[in-house]
Structure formats: structure tokens, C-alpha cells
Amino acid sequence: MPATAFDIATSRPDAAPEFSPRQQVVLQHALTLLVEGGEKALTTAGLARTASCSKESLYKWFGDRDGLLAAVVAYQASQVQFPSEAGATADAETFRAHVTAFVEALLGVLFSESSLALNRLSIGQSNTNSNRLGQLLLVRGKNMISARARTMLESGRRHGLLKFDDAEDAYQVLYGLAIRDVHIRLLLGDAANAAEQDLNSQAETAVERFYQLFGA
Amino acid sequence: MPATAFDIATSRPDAAPEFSPRQQVVLQHALTLLVEGGEKALTTAGLARTASCSKESLYKWFGDRDGLLAAVVAYQASQVQFPSEAGATADAETFRAHVTAFVEALLGVLFSESSLALNRLSIGQSNTNSNRLGQLLLVRGKNMISARARTMLESGRRHGLLKFDDAEDAYQVLYGLAIRDVHIRLLLGDAANAAEQDLNSQAETAVERFYQLFGA
DNA sequence: GGTGAACCGTACCGTACGGTTCGGGCGGTG
DNA sequence: CACCGCCCGAACCGTACGGTACGGTTCACC
Numbered sequence: 001m002p003a004t005a006f007d008i009a010t011s012r013p014d015a016a017p018e019f020s021p022r023q024q025v026v027l028q029h030a031l032t033l034l035v036e037g038g039e040k041a042l043t044t045a046g047l048a049r050t051a052s053c054s055k056e057s058l059y060k061w062f063g064d065r066d067g068l069l070a071a072v073v074a075y076q077a078s079q080v081q082f083p084s085e086a087g088a089t090a091d092a093e094t095f096r097a098h099v100t101a102f103v104e105a106l107l108g109v110l111f112s113e114s115s116l117a118l119n120r121l122s123i124g125q126s127n128t129n130s131n132r133l134g135q136l137l138l139v140r141g142k143n144m145i146s147a148r149a150r151t152m153l154e155s156g157r158r159h160g161l162l163k164f165d166d167a168e169d170a171y172q173v174l175y176g177l178a179i180r181d182v183h184i185r186l187l188l189g190d191a192a193n194a195a196e197q198d199l200n201s202q203a204e205t206a207v208e209r210f211y212q213l214f215g216a
Numbered sequence: 217m218p219a220t221a222f223d224i225a226t227s228r229p230d231a232a233p234e235f236s237p238r239q240q241v242v243l244q245h246a247l248t249l250l251v252e253g254g255e256k257a258l259t260t261a262g263l264a265r266t267a268s269c270s271k272e273s274l275y276k277w278f279g280d281r282d283g284l285l286a287a288v289v290a291y292q293a294s295q296v297q298f299p300s301e302a303g304a305t306a307d308a309e310t311f312r313a314h315v316t317a318f319v320e321a322l323l324g325v326l327f328s329e330s331s332l333a334l335n336r337l338s339i340g341q342s343n344t345n346s347n348r349l350g351q352l353l354l355v356r357g358k359n360m361i362s363a364r365a366r367t368m369l370e371s372g373r374r375h376g377l378l379k380f381d382d383a384e385d386a387y388q389v390l391y392g393l394a395i396r397d398v399h400i401r402l403l404l405g406d407a408a409n410a411a412e413q414d415l416n417s418q419a420e421t422a423v424e425r426f427y428q429l430f431g432a
Numbered sequence: 433g434g435t436g437a438a439c440c441g442t443a444c445c446g447t448a449c450g451g452t453t454c455g456g457g458c459g460g461t462g
Numbered sequence: 463c464a465c466c467g468c469c470c471g472a473a474c475c476g477t478a479c480g481g482t483a484c485g486g487t488t489c490a491c492c
Contacts, residue, residue, distance in 0.1 A: 036343075037343060037344070038340070038341075038342070038343035038344055039340065040344060041343075043448085043449060043450085044449075044450065044451080045448095045449075045450090048470090048471090052470080053469080053470070054469065054470045054471060054472090055450090055451080055452090055470095055471090055472095056452085056453085056469075056470080056471095057468085057469060057470080059450095059451070059452085060468095060469090064450080064451080065449095065450065065451090117343075119339075119400070119404075120339050120340060120342060120343065122404055123335075123336050123339050123340065123403045123404055124254070124255065124336060124339065124340030125254075126254070126336060126403065126404055126405035127252075127253060127254035127257075127333075127336065127405065128253070128254055128256060131404075131405040134404035134405035134406070135404075135405070135406075137404060138401065138404055138406055142397070142401070172396040172397060173393065173396065173425065175392075175396055175397050176391075176392035176393050176394075176395060176396040176397070177389065177392050177393070178392075179392060179397070180388040180389065180391055180392040181358070181388060181391050181392070181395070183400060184335070184399060184400065185354065185358070187339045187342065188335075188338055188339055188342055188347075188350035188351075188353060188354055189342035189343065189347040189350035189351065190350070190351075190354055209389065209429055212428065212429055213425055213428055213429070238439095259478085259479060259480085260479075260480065260481080261478095261479075261480090264440090264441085268440080268441095269439075269440070270439065270440045270441060270442090271440095271441090271442095271480090271481080271482085272439075272440080272441095272481095272482080272483085272484095273438085273439060273440080275480095275481070275482080276438090276439090280480080280481080281479095281480065281481090
């Protein structure tokens with residue numbers, strides 16, 4: 001029994017499921033279908049036709065439809081990469097620039113069509129299946145990012161650039177200042193306005209306010 | 217043709233669809249089914265059985281299943297009531313208390329099981345049906361609340377208690393400070409931790425930070 | 433008492449989709 | 463060449479659900 005849904009859900013978050021190239025191509029097709037038409041558009045027959053594979057292979061690789069959905073989530077999560085923080089706490093200037101870059105990358109990920117599609121999918125399934133998808137997205141997505149953010153903020157605190165008691169709390173404020181209600185509006189199908197599409201200036205404004213609250 | 221889905225979607229947001237008492241009972245049953253089991257749990261046959269009505273009546277009242285979903289959204293939106301702001305800008309103390317109460321009410325609504333269920337439903341449908349549900353939720357829910365908030369904040373500015381350029385921008389910051397990532401986590405099926413369930417203290421912290429940024 | 437509207441309960445139909453099975457093609461290996 | 467594993471394409475099955483039709487009941491009104 002190869003990489004089935006069960007393995008994905010229970011494996012360590014940092015252990016990549018290592019889909020074969022062929023499987024990754026299929027998962028990319030599945031993701032495209034999801035982005036275009038939502039969950040209803042991702043049928044096993046439709047995916048088999050689009051990806052030129054047989055339904056038999058889909059069931060062999062992913063177990064069942066839920067396993068396929070979980071695999072899509074895991075696959076896209078593995079595609080997301082954040083800029084590394086190679087010693088970016090040199091001085092106040094570069095640290096703040098680094099924080100801004102982090103926020104901009106966060107906005108870029110959360111507002112991307114693929115992320116929105118998978119969030120929509122997971123949210124739609126969150127009260128069924130013992131909520132495997134939602135947990136998967138939280139563990140492989142949000143928690144990874146939040147961990148990265150906390151270490152970054154704590155590094156700033158150690159260098160006397162920031163002041164806060166709880167890094168998680170500080171990160172949540174930064175998140176709120178940056179995202180506001182844009183994420184939920186996009187999830188509901190609303191369109192971002194011009195200002196909200198300028199991720200760089202959005203990030204700078206958020207960081208500016210964050211420093212007003214937590215700057216040393 | 218009575219209050220069909222089409223009427224609901226195109227009618228003015230402030231024109232209540234005026235469901236009959238019998239229909240409201242049925243819609244309440246539908247909402248309960250949604251809260252308990254998500255969209256999949258709301259089948260026409262299941263609702264007819266639960267609410268002791270006939271499918272024929274459902275289709276007569278609401279047109280089709282989409283119309284039923286839209287009616288549930290409209291019904292629950294009409295149930296949400298915010299505390300009135302009867303001259304609450306008397307002095308700085310009571311105004312700030314009023315802002316805090318508003319934020320607490322906002323948290324209470326957004327984190328309620330019915331609101332979460334309807335947001336999940338609308339988000340899950342947001343890339344189908346020309347996105348009627350999402351727009352409905354935005355217009356009847358978020359926009360109403362945001363309008364209330366803006367007038368409140370502008371009243372505070374007129375009285376010299378707050379300082380900002382754009383009321384919408386200020387409200388978004390207040391929203392972000394209060395909600396952070398809790399909403400999306402709850403939508404994904406995560407549970408709120410102890411601190412996040414204390415809506416009052418959450419609201420006070422958010423307002424405290426909001427005043428640091430926008431207090432006069 | 434008669435009439436008609438509203439409604440309930442149930443049976444029914446068509447379809448879409450998840451999941452299985454089968455025949456056949458293709459490439460590697462002894 | 464024979465065998466075998468992997469896979470494609472297509473046909474097939476069972477079921478769940480949206481939507482419709484119909485007989486029977488209640489009740490208001492004349």
C-alpha cells in the first residue's frame with residue numbers, strides 16, 4: 001500500500017509524501033480543476049479525462065476521493081516556499097525589511113488562487129470526514145508559517161528591536177494588521193480592490209502599525 | 217410567484233423578505249441541519265422530514281435548492297441584531313466602552329456556530345452559481361456591519377476622540393486586531409482556545425491596541 | 433354542506449458521480 | 463518469444479439526491 005490518504009494524514013508534517021512525477025502532474029491538474037470550478041468540478045472521471053490517466057490509477061494512488069483531496073492539499077503545501085531568513089537580523093533596517101518581505105510573501109500565498117481554492121475546499125469539508133482536510137491545511141500550512149514567524153519575531157526581540165511578551169500573540173497581531181478582512185472576502189468570492197492588490201504597500205502599512213505597537 | 221430566490225437576490229438589502237412564520241420555522245430547521253452537518257446534511261428530503269413539511273412546499277416556497285440556501289442566509293442575517301448606539305458618544309469613557317461592546321458583539325456573531333455554518337456554506341459555493349450566496353452574505357452581513365462601524369468611528373472622530381483619515385481603513389484595522397486568524401481557524405474546524413473564548417477581554421485588548429494607533 | 437386553497441406524505445423519475453471490473457497496449461526481463 | 467507489471471480507456475453498477483406528481487387531509491370561507 002503506497003502513499004495513501006491515511007499515510008498523509010498521520011505522517012510527520014515535515015516528511016514529504018514524495019509523489020511520483022506522474023502523480024504530481026495529475027495533482028497539478030486536479031488543483032487547476034479546483035481553482036477553476038471548486039470542489040464540484042473535481043470529479044474522478046473529469047480528472048482522469050483532463051490528466052489522461054485512468055480512474056483505476058487514481059484509486060490505486062490515492063485510495064478514494066478523500067485521499068485525492070488530501071493529496072492535493074499536501075502537494076500544494078509542499079510547493080509553497082518562503083524566502084529564507086539567512087542572518088537577516090543584522091541591523092534594524094534590514095530586519096524591518098525582512099519582516100516586511102515576510103508579510104508580503106504571506107499575503108502573496110494567502111491571496112493566491114490556489115491557496116484560496118484549497119481553503120475553500122477544506123472549509124467546505126470542515127464538518128465532515130472528522131475534518132481531515134482542515135487539520136491538514138492547518139498543520140501543513142498555517143502552523144508552519146506561524147512557526148517561521150515566531151522565530152523571526154523572537155530574533156528581533158533578542159536584538160532589542162521589538163518588545164512583546166508572547167511571540168504567538170505578537171504574530172497574531174501582525175497577521176491581523178496585514179490580512180484584515182481581505183482573506184474572508186476573497187474566500188467569499190469578492191474581488192480585491194486596487195489598494196489591496198498592491199501587496200508591497202499593504203505589507204509596509206501593516207509593519208508600520210506593528211512597529212507602533214511592538215517596536216522597542 | 218412569491219418570495220423566490222430571485223427576489224431575494226435582487227431585492228434591496230434593507231427590504232426584509234418577510235418569510236411567513238411557518239417558513240421561518242422551516243428555515244430554522246434548515247439552519248440547524250447546516251450547523252450540525254454542513255451543506256451535505258441539508259438535503260431536501262432530510263429537511264422535509266425534520267421540519268415535517270413536504271418537499272413540494274419547499275419547492276413552492278423557495279424555487280429550488282439554491283433558493284432554499286439563499287433563504288437560509290437571508291433569514292439568519294435578519295436575526296442578527298447589534299446593540300443600538302443611542303447617543304453613546306457622550307464622553308470618552310462611554311464611547312470607548314461602546315466601541316468595545318461593538319467589537320465584542322462582532323466577535324460573538326462571527327464566532328457563533330450559525331454564522332460559521334453559513335460562511336462555510338457560502339465559501340464552499342463561491343465558485344459556482346455565479347456566486348449568489350457569497351454576495352448575499354457580504355451584502356446582508358459584512359457590509360451592514362461595516363457601515364455601522366464606520367458611522368460609529370466617525371462619530372468618535374467628530375468628537376475629537378479618534379484620529380484617522382479613512383474610516384473604512386480604520387475599521388479594517390479594528391477588525392484585524394480583533395479577529396486576527398481566529399475566524400479562518402474556526403472555519404477550518406479548529407477549536408478556539410480558552411483566551412479566545414473570552415470575547416470581552418479579546419475585545420478590550422483589540423480596542424486598547426486600536427487606541428494606540430488611532431486614539432487622538 | 434360544498435368548494436377550493438394550502439399542505440403533508442409518499443412514491444417515483446432521471447441523472448450524476450464514486451467506485452469496480454475488464455480488455456488491451458506497452459515496455460522491461462529472463 | 464513468453465511473461466509480467468503498469469497503465470489507459472471504457473463499460474458497468476449502486477446509490478444518493480434534486481425535482482415532480484399525486485392522493486388524501488385540514489381548514490377557512492361562503
